[in-house]
Amino acid sequence: GENVEQHPSTLSVQEGDSAVIKCTYSDSASNYFPWYKQELGKRPQLIIDIRSNVGEKKDQRIAVTLNKTAKHFSLHITETQPEDSAVYFCAAGPNDYKLSFGAGTTVTVRA
């Protein structure tokens, strides 16, 4: 099955700086790569996703890049704000039925 590794496990950034989270996956059949944000005690919520026919996608301060050859994808958050503090999960899968999630990155934005 798919194996997703996520780094770093914790990330502390100064407000206004950028944050980068990286994930690698093992199954070359994976073609869907979503990112979820989970605030403390809340449910995971999709923030951005990318499919294998696209190399990069942006949504305001958030961007995701995908390198299918190297089997890795990354989340970039620019101009971080206190409300960006949360746990972020990457996931990968051949379709939506069997997503495999990374272990998560706890992001803390220091004021």
Add this chain to the structure above:
Amino acid sequence: NAGVTQTPKFQVLKTGQSMTLQCAQDMNHNSMYWYRQDPGMGLRLIYYSASEGTTDKGEVPNGYNVSRLNKREFSLRLESAAPSQTSVYFCASSATGLGETQYFGPGTRLLVL
């Protein structure tokens, strides 16, 4: 729209007891999922239902059973709870299974003593 709802929010069980976690969605989604979330391990798929009338095993199905009662409802049953099943359980749904956004419920926190 309530989205995805789960009951109960919190439950304490003794080893060997059984219980059913309930999940319902009002978005007319075809696909539904059950995950467990443990510290440092992300979300792991227990079972999923691609469409009404079908269910399939995920990554960690042992000790669980599911029922897709109708298009709206997908329940998860623990027949004989074990301490290793202490976790937070999330139900999710998506319109179809083809790279669509999964919407999560608020979770059920389960403690097995």
